[in-house]
Amino acid sequence: AIPLVVAINTSLAARNGMLIRDRIAMEQARELDVVVFDKTGTLTKGEQGVVAVETTTGTDEDEALALTAAVEGDSEHMVARAIREAAEERALSLPAVSNFEALKGRGVQATVDGETVHVGGPNLLRQLEIDPPSDLAVFAEDAGANARSVVYLVRDGEAVAAISLADVIREESRHAVDALHNLGVEVAMLTGDSTAVARSVADELGIDTYFAEVLPGKKDEKMAELQSEGKLVAMVGDGINDAPALARADVGIAIGSGTDVAVESADIVLVQNNPVDIVRLITLSRKSYRKMQ
Numbered sequence: 001a002i003p004l005v006v007a008i009n010t011s012l013a014a015r016n017g018m019l020i021r022d023r024i025a026m027e028q029a030r031e032l033d034v035v036v037f038d039k040t041g042t043l044t045k046g047e048q049g050v051v052a053v054e055t056t057t058g059t060d061e062d063e064a065l066a067l068t069a070a071v072e073g074d075s076e077h078m079v080a081r082a083i084r085e086a087a088e089e090r091a092l093s094l095p096a097v098s099n100f101e102a103l104k105g106r107g108v109q110a111t112v113d114g115e116t117v118h119v120g121g122p123n124l125l126r127q128l129e130i131d132p133p134s135d136l137a138v139f140a141e142d143a144g145a146n147a148r149s150v151v152y153l154v155r156d157g158e159a160v161a162a163i164s165l166a167d168v169i170r171e172e173s174r175h176a177v178d179a180l181h182n183l184g185v186e187v188a189m190l191t192g193d194s195t196a197v198a199r200s201v202a203d204e205l206g207i208d209t210y211f212a213e214v215l216p217g218k219k220d221e222k223m224a225e226l227q228s229e230g231k232l233v234a235m236v237g238d239g240i241n242d243a244p245a246l247a248r249a250d251v252g253i254a255i256g257s258g259t260d261v262a263v264e265s266a267d268i269v270l271v272q273n274n275p276v277d278i279v280r281l282i283t284l285s286r287k288s289y290r291k292m293q
């Protein structure tokens with residue numbers, strides 16, 4: 001039989017928009033040492049918009065944006081949507097592309113006029129072993145310091161343009177970080193985005209630790225790292241990329257309009273997209289399970 005206190009607790013949780021898929025995890029929530037948040041779409045709104053386009057000398061800005069939007073044509077990533085919108089706003093006509101391929105956690109590639117063109121972030125540049133030219137590097141550094149993500153357009157093994165994108169930090173994220181600290185819980189952030197953006201968002205929110213430029217397949221390893229330090233770890237995320245990390249965490253929490261995969265890998269689902277609900281979850285767990293002892 002289910003202990004009465006747990007039954008009450010579960011329906012109380014449900015009324016607070018928390019779906020408990022694993023009761024052990026709900027109980028463990030009271031003892032968490034660290035909560036790891038996914039950045040994009042969890043701490044931020046994930047609604048990106050293009051801020052600026054920077055090109056190397058000899059590259060036309062509109063042409064670069066049109067080419068980038070064309071290569072992004074079949075991508076569902078928020079970055080791709082923002083870039084296509086920007087090209088549309090400028091009423092640019094896009095070149096035809098073929099052989100589109102999504103490079104998970106890195107970017108995209110396609111063939112344009114017989115040439116292979118890449119678009120992606122820092123993980124892509126690392127894979128292609130490309131250093132951006134100094135004008136683009138300066139642009140990226142400045143963007144990163146302002147918490148703006150940067151993706152590069154790569155032709156012939158050279159980065160020829162960079163596009164900066166702004167996202168919005170959720171107002172509730174700061175409250176969540178402060179309240180977690182008040183509960184004695186450490187806060188960390190995990191992202192595939194650049195170190196510069198991660199640092200800037202972490203500083204802004206007062207987050208203790210961040211892991212940046214992490215490839216989708218490596219996110220769960222960060223959970224294991226924290227666990228090997230003897231910590232009880234919660235992971236909060238919404239994306240397909242987050243599923244292995246959610247599964248690996250002691251308490252996996254899918255938030256808001258999470259993907260089906262994220263929801264299936266999670267122990268607890270928070271119906272609303274509000275990081276403060278993590279705090280309410282821990283508080284509820286502490287209250288409920290103290291009664292049982």
Ligand code: ADP
Binds near residue numbers: 108194
């Ligand atoms: P996140 O940690 O933000 O959920 P992802 O794993 O989806 O990130 O992507 C990591 C990084 O890879 C992004 O920040 C971006 O730099 C790059 N990237 C991924 N998909 C695309 C795309 N379609 N176009 C450009 N860059 C991309």
Ligand code: MG
Binds near residue numbers: 040041238241
């Ligand atoms: Mg994400």
